[in-house]
Amino acid sequence: MNTAATPVQPLKLPDLAAPAALGGSWNNILAIAGVVIKELCRRKDFYVLFVLTALITLAMGSVSFFSEDKIVRYVKELCLFLIWIASLVIAITTAARQIPVERENRTLFPLLAKPVTRNQLLLGKFLGCWLAVGLSLLAFYVFFGVIAGTKEHEWPVLNYFQAATLHWFMLGVVCAMTLLGSLVFAAPSSNNTITFAVSVGILLVGRHLNKIALKLEEPTQTVVYAIYFALPHLELFDVRDLIVHNWGLIRWDIWAAALAYAAVYAALFLGLACLRFRHRALN
Amino acid sequence: MTTSALPLVLLGVTAFSLATTLEPWFQSWAGSRTGSGSLIQVALGDGRKLFARHLYLKADAYFHNGYYPTIYDSKEGFEKAHVSEDRHQDGEHGEETEDFLGQPKDWLDRFSRHFFPARHTHLGDSGCGHSCCQRAKENHEEHHNCEHEHDHDSDEKSAAGLEREVLPWLRFSTALDPEQPEMYVVGAFHLRRSLNKPKEAEQFLREGLQANPGHPEILFALGRIQNEVHQDIGRARNLWELALRNWKKAEAAKTEPDVLLHAQLLSNLAKLEETQRNYARALEYLAELKGFSPHPEVLQGWIDDLKKQVASPPTP
Numbered sequence: 001m002n003t004a005a006t007p008v009q010p011l012k013l014p015d016l017a018a019p020a021a022l023g024g025s026w027n028n029i030l031a032i033a034g035v036v037i038k039e040l041c042r043r044k045d046f047y048v049l050f051v052l053t054a055l056i057t058l059a060m061g062s063v064s065f066f067s068e069d070k071i072v073r074y075v076k077e078l079c080l081f082l083i084w085i086a087s088l089v090i091a092i093t094t095a096a097r098q099i100p101v102e103r104e105n106r107t108l109f110p111l112l113a114k115p116v117t118r119n120q121l122l123l124g125k126f127l128g129c130w131l132a133v134g135l136s137l138l139a140f141y142v143f144f145g146v147i148a149g150t151k152e153h154e155w156p157v158l159n160y161f162q163a164a165t166l167h168w169f170m171l172g173v174v175c176a177m178t179l180l181g182s183l184v185f186a187a188p189s190s191n192n193t194i195t196f197a198v199s200v201g202i203l204l205v206g207r208h209l210n211k212i213a214l215k216l217e218e219p220t221q222t223v224v225y226a227i228y229f230a231l232p233h234l235e236l237f238d239v240r241d242l243i244v245h246n247w248g249l250i251r252w253d254i255w256a257a258a259l260a261y262a263a264v265y266a267a268l269f270l271g272l273a274c275l276r277f278r279h280r281a282l283n
Numbered sequence: 284m285t286t287s288a289l290p291l292v293l294l295g296v297t298a299f300s301l302a303t304t305l306e307p308w309f310q311s312w313a314g315s316r317t318g319s320g321s322l323i324q325v326a327l328g329d330g331r332k333l334f335a336r337h338l339y340l341k342a343d344a345y346f347h348n349g350y351y352p353t354i355y356d357s358k359e360g361f362e363k364a365h366v367s368e369d370r371h372q373d374g375e376h377g378e379e380t381e382d383f384l385g386q387p388k389d390w391l392d393r394f395s396r397h398f399f400p401a402r403h404t405h406l407g408d409s410g411c412g413h414s415c416c417q418r419a420k421e422n423h424e425e426h427h428n429c430e431h432e433h434d435h436d437s438d439e440k441s442a443a444g445l446e447r448e449v450l451p452w453l454r455f456s457t458a459l460d461p462e463q464p465e466m467y468v469v470g471a472f473h474l475r476r477s478l479n480k481p482k483e484a485e486q487f488l489r490e491g492l493q494a495n496p497g498h499p500e501i502l503f504a505l506g507r508i509q510n511e512v513h514q515d516i517g518r519a520r521n522l523w524e525l526a527l528r529n530w531k532k533a534e535a536a537k538t539e540p541d542v543l544l545h546a547q548l549l550s551n552l553a554k555l556e557e558t559q560r561n562y563a564r565a566l567e568y569l570a571e572l573k574g575f576s577p578h579p580e581v582l583q584g585w586i587d588d589l590k591k592q593v594a595s596p597p598t599p
Contacts, residue, residue, distance in 0.1 A: 063451075250397055
């Protein structure tokens with residue numbers, strides 16, 4: 001029996017200022033996010049990519065093969081491929097320019113002179129980028145659904161919902177990674193290139209790194225396997241083949257676990273970005 | 284002014300003279316692409332053949348509903364495109380060996396298999412994509428005991444004719460490299476058998492024959508259309524006989540000839556001659572077929588039957 005006397009804790013009164021501070025922080029983050037969303041609406045990137053995707057898809061969809069008008073999967077594949085490319089470009093270029101442009105235009109100093117912390121600024125920028133990308137994804141997936149539905153006469157809305165949400169959360173990880181990159185690399189152009197190359201590399205090879213590792217000798221095998229477990233597996237969220245070939249729904253618990261996986265990696269990159277931003281000279 | 288213009292005039296005259304010399308040479312040069320009417324050939328050159336092969340494999344991947352090995356996977360069982368077959372010849376056991384993914388290597392590998400096609404299925408297999416519904420993977424009876432909530436009968440109806448999805452890739456592939464007779468034969472097979480479009484199949488084969496004059500495989504496929512669709516025995520015979528002659532010219536000298544095509548030609552010709560009561564010709568084809576068939580006893584039985592028919596007087 002533990003006979004040691006436990007120290008008496010002083011009675012703590014509830015801190016009434018804490019929820020107000022939290023609300024204030026949230027308001028700051030939302031305000032900054034709103035500016036980022038408005039910026040995406042003003043810029044032409046999304047419109048150009050959307051029109052290009054729509055034109056290519058419609059042109060390819062109008063091609064007739066052997067008078068068979070029910071052929072649809074190649075159109076779905078092409079459309080989803082273009083959506084993935086366009087969304088990656090939008091996410092990376094939008095996130096990469098946020099901090100450098102603020103610094104270049106010298107709007108960062110008056111922003112931080114207001115009651116906005118560096119963390120709030122970074123979180124606001126991330127939330128804005130992520131929501132803006134989500135809005136563009138919504139437009140893209142509605143277009144995809146309409147094209148696929150008019151050809152297939154089927155509306156697997158839940159499948160499209162799963163695909164779009166997984167895609168969106170994956171882009172959240174990419175946005176966070178790009179924001180971290182914008183604090184590490186000197187110029188937005190280098191950040192754009194490196195983040196794009198890394199993302200595409202993970203999408204292409206990520207799933208196969210374990211197989212590559214198993215064919216290697218030690219200690220390289222352990223190193224490659226460690227990389228395999230450490231890197232964010234963006235390819236998990238690429239369910240295009242399931243959509244194109246009309247496979248069934250992903251189990252909802254598995255879907256939720258994938259979203260949680262993305263959230264953890266996004267939080268990790270954002271945490272690293274906050275740390276980096278906090279210790280970085282603004283000028 | 285005059286002095287500075289002289290070198291320019293000299294350069295212009297030299298360029299013109301060189302052009303008059305080089306242009307005729309370029310037009311007759313074997314490596315010139317200007318002779319081709321195809322924009323793709325001009326743009327890609329021989330590189331288009333690589334893309335054509337890739338598109339053909341894409342058709343095979345579509346035939347497997349996206350379940351297809353990458354360069355990092357074992358390709359055992361996938362060396363030959365399955366899209367060229369009606370179904371796998373080896374049945375269930377053959378398909379088990381074609382599970383290129385194998386057992387999951389780690390928890391992440393197991394988790395990731397929920398996000399891409401990780402079961403061996405084919406276009407046209409009915410079912411919801413669950414293992415209990417996949418006829419290609421599981422026992423047929425389990426299909427009816429499926430616990431998933433969907434109408435299997437309507438699934439079977441909607442699954443009919445799904446082979447059409449491979450056709451765009453075959454068409455793109457032949458546009459890139461028309462000198463691949465297999466693609467025409469595969470495309471025509473699906474058009475005729477799965478989509479019931481013999482006219483389009485015949486047209487596609489004729490395009491293939493234009494690009495690959497006298498190719499025995501295409502001639503054989505055209506003969507089948509004449510025989511089975513148009514019931515034109517004479518044309519079918521002519522096409523198959525020509526195919527047989529061309530096969531002997533092209534394949535007989537090879538170390539690994541296409542024996543399957545040879546056997547198909549001989550057996551079809553024998554059957555055709557038997558139906559036309561030309562027993563002597565039928566026996567000739569069967570004797571040739573028996574020479575390399577893995578089942579000579581079966582052919583001997585067929586030969587014996589024919590000999591009996593020759594010996595017995597025709598029934599009035």
